[in-house]
Every structure is written in structure tokens, then in C-alpha cells.
Amino acid sequence: MNSILAKLKSNELVGYGLILPYLIYSLIIWVYPLMWGISIAFKRWNIISTEKTFIGLSNFIQVIHDPLFWIAFKNTLYFMVVFIPLSIFLSLSVALLLNRITFLRSFFASGYLISYVSAGVAYSIVFNLMFSGNGIINTWLSGIGITIPWFSSPKIAMASIAIIVVWKFLGYYSLIFLAGLQSIPKTIYESAEIDGAGRITQFFRITIPLLNPSFTIIFIFAIMLSFNVFTEPYMITGGGPLDSTQTFVMQIYYHTFTNLHAGYGSSFAIIVAAISFAFVFFIRKIVEKDIA
Amino acid sequence: MNSYPQIISRHTASPFTSPFSNHLRSILLIALLASIPACTTKVDSQNITYWTAPSLELSRFEKIIVDEWNDSHPDSPIDWKTIPAGISSEEVLLTAIATKTGPDICANIFGGFASQLADAGVIVALDTLPGFWDLVAKRHMTNIIRNNWFYKGHVYVLPVYTNPEMIWYNKEILNAFNITVLPRTYGEFFDLLKVVCSASDMYGLHIDVSSKWYRRWFDYLTFYAAASGGSPYLDMDNKAAFFDQEAGIAVTTFFHKLFAKGYAPKFEIQDGFQKGLFLAAIKGAGDIVRTKRIYPELQYHIAPLLVPDNYPADSPIYTLAESKGLVLFNNTIQKDQAWDFMRHYFTDEHDSLWLAITNYLPVREDLLSNSIFKLYFEDNPEIKRYAVTTAFSVPLSITPHTVQIQTILNRELWQPIIYGIKSPLAASRDANSAINRILRSGP
Structure with a gap:
């Protein structure tokens, strides 16, 4: 030593x-x-007793053959397809707007974080009431002759959940983009302007490429989040309708705390973590660029 | 452009810290400080922790009982709180038990969940405690306990209330259509809906379409109890379910038709019946007090459940009654005092108070004959209707697989029926065979 x-x-x-x-x-x-x-993960254990039985790889094999594992996997992909583009588009838009103002910028920037620090159970109940059949959203929409079955249609329930999660993370992701925008030297824009580049060209040729570290971070966060969605579907839809909002963590929770099979829940979690890690690794390979 | 140099210098110096202003620091600080009490709260080990259902009416009652106890027992006070928010009390409680943060006594426990806790060895067999049978006899529930509450030779729950389900019909709508005779069978009900729903925008029967497992007590299983003439839906001795038998298929067909015809929406409408958007709804006695508080103008008829068209005309109509009570946990330090509190809970005066505050019916065989309730029932005939129904109430099956069974019922039968992706026969058979597999898989 x-x-x-x-x-x-x-x-x-x-x-x-x-x-x-x-x-x-x-x-x-x-x-x-x-x-x-x-x-x-290699044992049978009911979580509230002290007795644990070693059962080898049995839990892992069962997870792979569990139809709900594959339903949750499909739902997670659907969630990602809605959540990632929507959250990136909206948070980048908010960041661009915040970047243009100086008066009360910090106030607005921190104000957007209120959703991020809000209690999941509380806002899930509020959104459930707002989006219900006779909730405020559908009452407004009925004025133009539309009623949307936000949480009751198997086709759009997961998209509705994704919208709520976008609301939660909008401020957080906006701050990451804002930090990225403010780290881009203005001299680059000035040079481009002298060379005759318009606003749109500057945006796509300077802003977007130089925001690559922010995009990479948000992609990684969003993918990890997609594999961990729980509170919103748990509180609002309970995984329905027709299992269209079943997620990995809901299944892990169900098997561990409702079905009292903690070993199965743990093996489920390990497999999900491995898939999540593979996705993050793959996305980093695609998105991350050296901009130094 | 004049401000450009300042912006550059400000943000190139520390790009990642700049947006995190004083405001944000304040928010983060507040969040951090707010989390400290939650992390450091420590319950006095001399206190008895007691959890109850998170309901306004139940809490009003519990507060009175706990205050009364604490005033007379300063050496063993009760720390009372409602069960934290979650999809169901059972899941929250299991999480608490697993993380060693559960209570000493918990209310709102049904027999199936208690059997799960009993199998795990975390709750006390109450019939082994001194004075148990005296208490049961004093409360006039000996037969109820003997017939409905035994699990593996012991009693683990002291049942507090029973809540049979019936159908409410909106009186205003019935009057508007000059309807004086309420339907008894599925066929009569659909005939009525044909008249009412085709002439208005309203729906027929308000049902919770969510896939929360416990909701099936209040629709499918309640209707099953009626259609089967009061037969249980599970045979625990032979580990078999009956959902693919005549009664089960009849009930499934009824709900399938209800959704297929558009008489029930596929989405949730909060308090849809109370808001006058539905002709009828399935409700328990406990719904009366809440409805009176929030919708005092609502007028309704209370009627028995609907039965299949071939149900004998002279037979009584049964219903399902959810029933819940108190359990005592094994790791309780002050077990004697906790048991004393449970005995203190069950008195005639407390039962009268319970009935008046919550409208749930106390689990007693003398509900209609005991003079302590007589006056209350005379003043509240709608609650008396429920009390009369207790004679035709089927108790919940006591099985540790309750949550699994009703989760399967949702997945294989209820949800496919709502969305019309299975025939009633296929849904009944799929659910039944999956539930049989569960029943035969474990103890």
C-alpha cells in the first residue's frame, strides 16, 4: 500500500x-x-419473506418468452418515435426563443423547470382529468366538432403519454440547448453573414452542427428515459387500453410488487438495462460528432 | 450588435452554467430543503402506526376514533395517516412492507390481499389473539367470519364494512321518457336504452373502462354474481374458474353488446352519471354520501342488478359485495396495545357513527334488526335498500391470486370486449383457461 x-x-x-x-x-x-x-435475478423470491430459492437462468428464459416483454418493447419504440422528435423540436424552439431575449431570461428558463420538478403522481392526475372524455381539452375541441380519445384509443394512448412526458422535460432539454446555443461564438455567425449566408443557412450550417454535443446528450437522456417511463402510464392508463401503454418498468413493478416475484422483476430489469445500453451505444455512434 | 461583445464574453466563459441563474438555484435549493424532512422523518417507536384508505369520509371517521383513543391512551398513541397515493392501496402497502416502512395496523384490506400477506407470514392470525371470538360475537358477525373470512384455518382480517353494488337510474331522465317500470333483465334494459339513447345524446350504463384490476369487482364480477344466482366465480377447492360457464358467457355477451351498440363509451367520463350523461350506473352504498356532497341536486332510483333474460322470475337477485377490514402486522412492537386499539374500534357506537359518516354498511348480521341502526335507516331509506341486499350478497373469493386473476380478466376478457376484438365466447374461454392456469400454478 x-x-x-x-x-x-x-x-x-x-x-x-x-x-x-x-x-x-x-x-x-x-x-x-x-x-x-x-x-x-437468479432466484425465486417473493420480496416480503426471507426465503429465496436459486433457480438459475429460469427467470431470464421466462422473460424472453413473455409476450408482455415484447409488447412493452414495441410500445417503447412507439414512445421514442413520438417523444424524441417532439421533445427535440419543441425544446430547441424554446431555447432559440430564450436565446433571443435578455430581459427576464433566467426567470423564464427556470420557470420552464417547474414541470421537471413537479410530482409525477400529481400532474398525472391533473392530465388524466384534463384529457378525459369530458375534460377541459375535449370540451374545447368539441367547439370545433372534434373529440379525441386521448387515453382510451389503443392507437394514440401511448402518443398521449409521450406528450405529457414532453411537457415534463421541455424545460430541462431547453436549458441544455440554451447552454449549447450560448457556447457558439457569435463571430462565426458574423463571418457567415459577411459571406452572404442567410438566417436559414446559418441555422442549418452553423447552429445545428455546433449543437451536436447538446443533441447527443438529449438523445441519450431521451433514450434512457424511454426505457424508464412509469409514473404517467401507471397512474393514467394502468397499461391499457389493450396493453398499448404497457412499459418495461410497469412490468418490472408488476412482477416485483404485485405478483411478488422479485427475481423475475430483477431479471426483467437486467435485460431492459442491457437493451437500453445497446440503444445508447448505437445512437452515440450515429449522432456524436467531434466539433472541436 | 452593440451588445455582442458582452454576450460572447459572458457565455463563452462558462457556457453550461450561465442559464442556471439565481432563480434556478433557488428552485433547486427549495427542492433540496423540501426533501430533507421526508428523508429524516422518524416515527416514535412507542407509537402504533395506523394506515387507512385515502377517502374524505373514511378519514373523518378515523380521525374521531384515533383522537378518542389517543386521549384515553397517552402511553400508546396512534400515529394515523392515509395510505399514500397510488393505483391501489394494495400495491402501495406491498411496496411499504418490502421497504420496511409499512404500518402496524392497516385498514382497507380485502380477504384476497390478506391471504397474500398471510402466505408471506407478515400478518397476525387474529383468531389466535385473546378475546377474538368474544369481539366477533359482540359485533354479531360470527357466522360471517366463519363462512367468509377463513384462510388456511385462520382469520387474518377483522372486516369493517361491506359494500354491495346496485344500479342507479337517473330519475329526471326516466321522468322525461315517462318510464315507470325499471328493467329487470338484459333484454328489458336494451329495450329501454333503444328508446332513451336514440332520442338523446346520452349513454346507457356508466362503466369504468380502465384496466385497473380492482375495477372488475364493480362491473363484470358484480354482474356475474347476479347472473349466476349468487354462485362464487372461483372454486378454490378444485382450483377452477367459472367464467366460461353459462352465467359468465351471458355477462360477457351483455357487456360486448353494450359497447358494440355504443351504449357505453370506450373512454372514461368522470362522474358521467352524476352529470346526467348516462341513464344508469353501478354504484355501492358508499357512493351515496359522496354524491350527496358533490351533486346534491341529483335524483336517482336504486334498483337490483340486471340478470339474463332466462333468469327465473321468482328468484332473488344477488350482487357482489366488496368487503374490507383491519389487519395487524407481525413486526408490530406494541402488539398488545395494537390489538387493544383494534378491539376499541369495534363498538355499537362506532358502527353507528361509521354508517352515518361513510354510508358503507358495517359487517354485522344484525344490521336490520339492531335498534341502534333503526332510526338511521328510517331517515335514509336509500341506504336501507343496500342493507336489505346484504342478505343476497356474494363475498369476494379469498385467493392470494386475486390481482393476477383480475389482471388476466382485464387482458383476456374485459379490454378485448370493449374494443370488440374477441367474441364473447372466445373472451370467456381465454380468460377462464388463463385463470385456471394461475390457480393451478401455486399454493
Whole structure:
């Protein structure tokens, strides 16, 4: 131990010292539960008793053959198709607007975060009432002769859930884009203007490419989020209609806390985490560019 | 362009911190401070924690009982709170038990859930506690307990209330169409809907179309109890369900037709019946007090459930009665005091108060004969109608698979029927065989 310490320079020791609290935190909060979760994935355990039975890979095999796993997978892809483009378009639009103003910018920027810090159960109940058959949204729409079955149509229920999640993350993603926009030197726009580039050309040739780090971060966040959607469908639709809003985490929750099969829930979670990681890896390969 | 140098210098210096202004820091600080009490709240170990259903009326009653107890028992006070929000009390409670944050006593527990908790060994067999049968006899519920509440040789729940379901008809709509005789059978009901719904924009029967598992107690299983003449929907001894038998298929066909004809919407309409958008709705006695509070002008008739066209004319019409009660957890430190509180809960005075505040019917065999309720029933004939129905109420089947069974019922039968993607026969058979597999898979 002393020889290792001797090899390290004093500034390295300071560095390791500084990250030590985080390492300890990670070991307690992340690594230990992860290892424990992996260990129970190979067991049959009803979560409220002390008896655990080792059953090998049986849970993993069952998950792969579970039709609801594949339904949740299909629903997650549908969620992504609606959520990612919509959240990126709207949050970029908000960021561009915020970037143009100086008066009360911080007020608006932090104001958009209210949805992000709101309690999921509370706003899910509010949205459920607003979007119900005789809710305020349909009352407005009925004025122009339209009624939308937001949560009762199997075809659009997941899209409705995605809209609510977009609302929640709009402010957060906007701030990431705003930070990216403000890190782009204005001199680049000035040079482009002198070269005769119009606003649209500047947007597509300068802004979008230089926002690549922000796009990459938001893509990664959005994909991870898509695999973790829970509160909104759990509270509003319960996974219906016709399982059209079943998500991975709802299934994990159902098997662990309702069906009392924590081992199965844990193996489900491990498989979902692996798929989520693969998606993130793949998207980074496609989206991430070096803009230095 | 004049402000350009300042903007560049401000934002190139620290691009990622600039938007995080004082406002944002304030919000994050408030959120952090707000989370501290939640992390540090610690219940005094001498206190008995008691959770009840998150309902306005039930909370009014519980507050009185808990205050009364705390005034007379300062050495073993009750820490009372309502069950935190969630899809169902059962799921929230299971999560709490798993994370060791559950209560000592919990109300609002049905027999099936109690059997799940009993199998896991987390609740006390109440019949092993001193004075249990005396308490049951004093409350006049010995036969009810003996017939309906035993699980694997023991009683785990002290039932508080029963809530049989009946049908409400909007009086104003009936008067508008000069209808004086209420329908008894499915055929008569559809004939009535043909008249009412074709002449107006309204729907026929208000039903919760959501796929929440417990909702099936209040529509499909209630109608099953009526159609089957009070037979149980599960045979726990032979581990078999009856949904593919005559009664089950008749009920499935009824709901299939209701949705196919557009007499029930495929989306949820909050308080649709109370708002006059539906002719009829399935309601329990507990709905009366809430309706009176929120829609005091609403006038309605209460009638028995509908039955198939071939149901014998001279037979009584049965219904399903959800029934819930108190359980005591094994890890309770002050078990004797907690049991004392449970015994304190069940008195004639408390039952009278319970009935008046909540309108749910106390689980007692002397409900209609005991003088303590007589005056109340005379003043509230609509609640007496429900009390009379308790004689024809089918209890919920006690099985630890309740949630799984009703989740399957939703998936294989209820939702496909609403959206018309299965025939009634196919839906009944699919649900039945899937439920049989569940019943035969475990203990």
C-alpha cells in the first residue's frame, strides 16, 4: 500500500482524495444494489419473506418468452418515435426563443423547470382529468366538432403519454440547448453573414452542427428515459387500453410488487438495462460528432 | 450588435452554467430543503402506526376514533395517516412492507390481499389473539367470519364494512321518457336504452373502462354474481374458474353488446352519471354520501342488478359485495396495545357513527334488526335498500391470486370486449383457461 502511495504524485493523491466521497457514495447507492439485484435475478423470491430459492437462468428464459416483454418493447419504440422528435423540436424552439431575449431570461428558463420538478403522481392526475372524455381539452375541441380519445384509443394512448412526458422535460432539454446555443461564438455567425449566408443557412450550417454535443446528450437522456417511463402510464392508463401503454418498468413493478416475484422483476430489469445500453451505444455512434 | 461583445464574453466563459441563474438555484435549493424532512422523518417507536384508505369520509371517521383513543391512551398513541397515493392501496402497502416502512395496523384490506400477506407470514392470525371470538360475537358477525373470512384455518382480517353494488337510474331522465317500470333483465334494459339513447345524446350504463384490476369487482364480477344466482366465480377447492360457464358467457355477451351498440363509451367520463350523461350506473352504498356532497341536486332510483333474460322470475337477485377490514402486522412492537386499539374500534357506537359518516354498511348480521341502526335507516331509506341486499350478497373469493386473476380478466376478457376484438365466447374461454392456469400454478 505504501509503495502505491509513493508512486502517486501529490496532486494525483489530491485528485483521488477528492473523488473518494463520490466513489464511496457510488459503492453504497449504485454498485451494492446493482450486485444485489443481479444476485436475486437468479432466484425465486417473493420480496416480503426471507426465503429465496436459486433457480438459475429460469427467470431470464421466462422473460424472453413473455409476450408482455415484447409488447412493452414495441410500445417503447412507439414512445421514442413520438417523444424524441417532439421533445427535440419543441425544446430547441424554446431555447432559440430564450436565446433571443435578455430581459427576464433566467426567470423564464427556470420557470420552464417547474414541470421537471413537479410530482409525477400529481400532474398525472391533473392530465388524466384534463384529457378525459369530458375534460377541459375535449370540451374545447368539441367547439370545433372534434373529440379525441386521448387515453382510451389503443392507437394514440401511448402518443398521449409521450406528450405529457414532453411537457415534463421541455424545460430541462431547453436549458441544455440554451447552454449549447450560448457556447457558439457569435463571430462565426458574423463571418457567415459577411459571406452572404442567410438566417436559414446559418441555422442549418452553423447552429445545428455546433449543437451536436447538446443533441447527443438529449438523445441519450431521451433514450434512457424511454426505457424508464412509469409514473404517467401507471397512474393514467394502468397499461391499457389493450396493453398499448404497457412499459418495461410497469412490468418490472408488476412482477416485483404485485405478483411478488422479485427475481423475475430483477431479471426483467437486467435485460431492459442491457437493451437500453445497446440503444445508447448505437445512437452515440450515429449522432456524436467531434466539433472541436 | 452593440451588445455582442458582452454576450460572447459572458457565455463563452462558462457556457453550461450561465442559464442556471439565481432563480434556478433557488428552485433547486427549495427542492433540496423540501426533501430533507421526508428523508429524516422518524416515527416514535412507542407509537402504533395506523394506515387507512385515502377517502374524505373514511378519514373523518378515523380521525374521531384515533383522537378518542389517543386521549384515553397517552402511553400508546396512534400515529394515523392515509395510505399514500397510488393505483391501489394494495400495491402501495406491498411496496411499504418490502421497504420496511409499512404500518402496524392497516385498514382497507380485502380477504384476497390478506391471504397474500398471510402466505408471506407478515400478518397476525387474529383468531389466535385473546378475546377474538368474544369481539366477533359482540359485533354479531360470527357466522360471517366463519363462512367468509377463513384462510388456511385462520382469520387474518377483522372486516369493517361491506359494500354491495346496485344500479342507479337517473330519475329526471326516466321522468322525461315517462318510464315507470325499471328493467329487470338484459333484454328489458336494451329495450329501454333503444328508446332513451336514440332520442338523446346520452349513454346507457356508466362503466369504468380502465384496466385497473380492482375495477372488475364493480362491473363484470358484480354482474356475474347476479347472473349466476349468487354462485362464487372461483372454486378454490378444485382450483377452477367459472367464467366460461353459462352465467359468465351471458355477462360477457351483455357487456360486448353494450359497447358494440355504443351504449357505453370506450373512454372514461368522470362522474358521467352524476352529470346526467348516462341513464344508469353501478354504484355501492358508499357512493351515496359522496354524491350527496358533490351533486346534491341529483335524483336517482336504486334498483337490483340486471340478470339474463332466462333468469327465473321468482328468484332473488344477488350482487357482489366488496368487503374490507383491519389487519395487524407481525413486526408490530406494541402488539398488545395494537390489538387493544383494534378491539376499541369495534363498538355499537362506532358502527353507528361509521354508517352515518361513510354510508358503507358495517359487517354485522344484525344490521336490520339492531335498534341502534333503526332510526338511521328510517331517515335514509336509500341506504336501507343496500342493507336489505346484504342478505343476497356474494363475498369476494379469498385467493392470494386475486390481482393476477383480475389482471388476466382485464387482458383476456374485459379490454378485448370493449374494443370488440374477441367474441364473447372466445373472451370467456381465454380468460377462464388463463385463470385456471394461475390457480393451478401455486399454493
